Amino acid sequence: MKDFILPDADFGTPARRSDRTVTLTIDGFEVTVPEGTSVMRAAAELGIEIPKLCATDSVEPIGSCRLCLVEIEGRRGTPASCTTPVAPGMKVHTQTPKIARMRRGVMELYISDHPLDCLTCSANGDCQLQDMAGAVGLRDVRYTPGANHFETRQNGEANPRYIEKDASNPYFTYDPAKCIACYRCVRACEEVQGTFALTVEGRGFEARISTGASDFLSSDCVSCGACVQACPTATLQEKSVIEMGTPDRAVVTTCAYCGVGCNFRAEMKGDQLVRMVPSKDGKANRGHSCVKGRFAYGYATHPDRILNPMIRDSIHDPWREVTWEEAFEFTARKFRGIQEKHGVRAIGGITSSRCTNEETFLVQKLIRQVFGNNNVDTCARVCHSPTGYGLKTTLGTSAGTQDFDSVEHADVVLIIGANPTDGHPVFASRLKKRLRQGAQLIVADPRRIDLVRGPHVRAAHHLPLRPGTNVALLTAMAHVIVTEGLTDDDFIRERCEMDAYQDWAGFVAEDRHSPEATEALTGVPAEEVRKAARLYATGGNAAIYYGLGVTEHSQGSTTVMAIANLAMATGNIGRPGVGVNPLRGQNNVQGSCDMGSFPHELPGYRHVHDAEVRGMYEKLWNVTISDEPGLRIPNMLDAAVHGTFKGIYIQGEDILQSDPDTKHVASGLAAMECVVVHDLFLNETANYAHVFLPGSTFLEKDGTFTNAERRINRVRRVMAPLNGFADWEVTQHLANAMGAGWSYAHPSEIMAEIAATTPTFAGVSYGLLDREGSVQWPCNDAAPTGTPVMHEGGFVRGKGLFVVTDYVPTDERTGPRYPLLLTTGRILSQYNVGAQTRRTQNSIWHDEDRLEIHPHDAETRGIAEGDWVRLASRSGETTLRATLSDRVSPGVVYTTFHHPETQANVVTSDFSDWATNCPEYKVTAVQVALSNGPSEWQKTYSERARAARRILPAAE
Template sequence: MTNSIDEIEFNDVLFIIGSNAPEAHPVIGSKMKRAVRRGAKLIVVDPRRTELAQHSEIWLQITPGTDAALINGLIYLIVKNGWADMKFVEERCEGFDDMWKVVQNYHPEMVSEITGIPVDKIYAAAELYAKTEKAGIYYTLGITEHTTGTENVMNLANLAMVTGHLGIESAGINPLRGQNNVQGACDLAALPNVYPGYRSIADPAAKAAFEEAWGVPLSEKMGLRIPEMIDVAVYGKLKAMYIMGEDPVLTDPDANHVKKAMSSLEFLVVQDLYMTETAKFADVFLPAALYAEKDGTFTNTERRVQRVRKAVEAPGQCRADWDIICDISKRMGYNMDYKDAEEIFEEIRRLTPSYSGITYKRIEKIGLQWPCPTVEHPGTKYLHKGVFPRGKGLMQGIEYKAPAELTNQDYPMLLTTGRMLYHYNIMTRHSSNLDTLRPHELAEINPEDAEKLGIQDGEEIRVTSRRGSIVTKTIITDKVSPGVMFMTFHYKESPVNELTNSAYDPISKTAEYKVSAVKIEKFAAAGGV
């Protein structure tokens, strides 16, 4: 996030796109609802009528996968009507002309036809966002889980820059991270192309610094991202995997393809809390300690580094992840030796400039937000005040591209996926209390589609895509529009990712979970099998 969670309440406009915060990020969702009570106005872009849509000033019920067209349409109206902050653009940005060459073609009528959103609502949203000083963009996986996810984010940056909604409080571009330490994992190089602190593996100075710190030569070759690993494993080019804290068999797209990859490996290690669906394929299972059984830090979505403290002893043979990794490293010939989590963090701050001023003592009670370059620095509440890291912000023309998979006569429905309030990813199914609240999937189907197919509320249906077929119970609701259905990915009994498309963004390699073409039929009519 460029800005902070506490600033949300003081936005005058929140532009929320591809995010169902009250269910996926309940704490942040409560901040958004407080903002509404304070008088803020919400612009909500979502194919579903979520709780936030019901609180919104403007709800843009978008056809899944058409976000780039909408954003271009908003920028078109903002520039054409003189609502752009051209002083900000001229002083702090570059590439406006290149961006405008693309955007000038996205007149409201064309955008309405692509997105399914009425012209008057597009116009109203553009005016409200552009003409409000404290307006922040908030997005999640509904923007990034597309084959054009990276371009969607770039286009949101265009929208923020053309209106000058960056570098000030209660504004900015704010991705809401999907899990508690996604930000920290990325900061510390859980990516194949960077060292900690996002220092490129192609940078000789960065490479030399880490070689000196670790005492070993480092490869200049970029590694693979998860979808690439799965693909090459299927063809036998990747022989072994070490999976820690992930369950790709249940959470990755085209699950049957993932299962084939796991079966094709010569050696699989899984390090986790439970015997997950992926762990069933493992040659070795390493039992790990959970967050309350170890010390360390998490870095949350607002860049805040916070302490995690051991509250109870880990059961049985469970150990902290770092301790297991150190042991394996020693047995493989590299003496990775740390006495505790704090010593590891001291190495992190020594090698990562944005973390340099953060110490365990300073975050004993309240965390600090990076960048925090010195021990005197108070941390950074919001980013880009006065200047961007690259100097001037780069605006780029982003063309709308259709999703990788569209509906047809055989697969006439669009399936989009997400989370629900009662479960968090897949681990909460191990809680009997939470599982009692929602023990099974309820696929959302519009009443018009249900009537055509003769489906009753709560009835079982078979959902089939080009990749697989599953059975689920249903709920008939106008939260989704005709031709669109919604499911979550929490249930191994109805594993929706056997249906989803593994086509992925060419840059981030994030799969297109949000748009898959499917057909639905009554379970009994489908033969009950």
């Protein structure tokens, strides 16, 4: 790691875990370390830094550079300290005249094939080669210039060994002239990222780093940045550093993309962000990153950002820029006017899973205290609301059971309805690392996702189920476990409700649930289901990770409960390496749920029927809290069409693009009198808005995000908000314009209110987070530094509850007119509706949504690769280009939904989960046919969007 400017200690080799310790002496100092530790790391722990080039603590050592040589008493020669494990009583000398001479000799050889353009080099001041030359006291180079890799011309001719810089990746360059062939990038790609995109071609002097393709962009590289971080020279270098120079300070903060919640060091120069580097201390990411968090932050300063508030009386008018005061006053007047005319329940709001806990808390407080109702919802409605319902019902807590470290202890991993290498890439890398160590993988997914078969990873079983048959498949697995006697009876007896268990066991044991009986429904060969079930039940620590392919179905909640049933029946809950782990989509979707964003729950998942909890808030907030559940997002839209819901405050969510059945969302929004959009950009929803309040990015505010493992991570402000206010300040001003009288001066005060009122957050404070880095809730007197693994001694609900999971087929059926099933998903480089990533160079990897269709289905329709096709469902139709792929089964088509032009949600249906109204995005019956171009809806929509985005020039 090039971190000499802003050091983040590099111990040279990875930490070892061992129950046994070894004591040795290094340069006369005694040190005790876990068995298996390298001499280099033991020295580093003493504060003795042994010179090194090819070693870094993110990858295993290979002992290639010979710079870290040491002498050990009683041993011959000068072993490399990076590959020499410590031994009891060992006496090591890291500095002797002999070693000094040898190190200088090594450096001299390195420098003889390195351009000495340090002053103008992009790594100047942040180059390990430069530092090591200094450290070993290299003073002259005796070798005359001969064959080398860095001179463009030699003896008047082109140097055949010179390879030009590769700038094909938008974010970093590869300059072979500066390469010292230390293999750090190759090892980082293998060990940290698990992509194996890099290799070394040639031997000895001819050894060159290679992607195996013509350049980085066209190679297997996923642009995670691990190689750039590992490179000790300017060979792999961020373009932002080349452009701006080295940073001068670092602030640890948390990524605002997915639910993994990686910690980053935002490396700054003044208020300019030079680069984002994953933090080694990050407990979710352990020093790793993906292309989004590491590089795709350019949206924060994109010219599309709206920085001034705007209002308009009608959505057919152009926008008019106004002062903040005018915008708040206008909104407050409209909202109060609506309430006077249509009742207190006629307005509501949506909290943002993109914003901080503190901001989310304030939005729900605004709705409950100031609006006087419970009409608050959040985007979890359309993703993981079934997780909340299902896990609360069975286990007692609306959250995953483990931390991400837990995967290091898993022996069998079942992935269902998730595509971690694209959706949760840093977790995927950690998972792949465990799989390479021998853990077994079961993938249940209609598509052959990358994890099914990749470099050094192969799923033991891929169960390519028909979309919409999750419950049938999981119940069939339960059938095998129960009927073949693979249950953990002691666990069940001790930890679960026996009556419910017996009822469930009897249910799943019925013949109609056997894999053979359900094969016709799921399309998965019975024998594979049996083998997978046996492996899950008997393969050691078994962990389930799942995503929206589980929840976004009309039986989403039922599937979550089926997952919990499996884990309980096999005793795979309550210790490291096992558990039920929802991979949550948004950076703070867990937090937004925790903060009381659901219309039936106050913060901490306490129902609005609970008079005691209401009483506490009533006393604190000095109002009466409604004991009536409010409207959920789809209900709000229905009520709007019906004329009883007229105003909405939407913070950081683009419901028009992200919610299903776009036409229905549009008519709901169009029916409202005051739509307030609080966002970074004029998103699609803003086309129907009357007020636009500019938002701030995660770089511009303080707060916390809670990731998928319940980890509360700090978000730290590194620059002033370009729009003038952090989002929590905007909400506070709006509340005050409506008479709230709030006076929060800093988000830490909001967190204090959260901690004081929410038992699971009782111990959380900014002081604690600064000390610990992060904590996982519950964090209170019983668990002062948080809870990595839940349900350890017993379930939060007392006894675990088995719930019978009858398979009910969705009413979204295929038929002669709509014979194919559409399912949707994400891609690595883009994020959800793409509002952020589309405004970065990530679009180079994915600039349009494509329809994946099996060659067989394409053939019968006359569709060839790249053809424009019409995708039609009962709800609507859109057009996009097709790509032929056997990753989907015949009968199934797939697309991403990152681009507004695609309008994938024009096609999705209005069906939803029975318990939570979570929409059924993952199953839509469709027909696909060749097309000439955009559908009528796409054309009218894009005209309408253009008109709706007009902004009047400023008055003066």
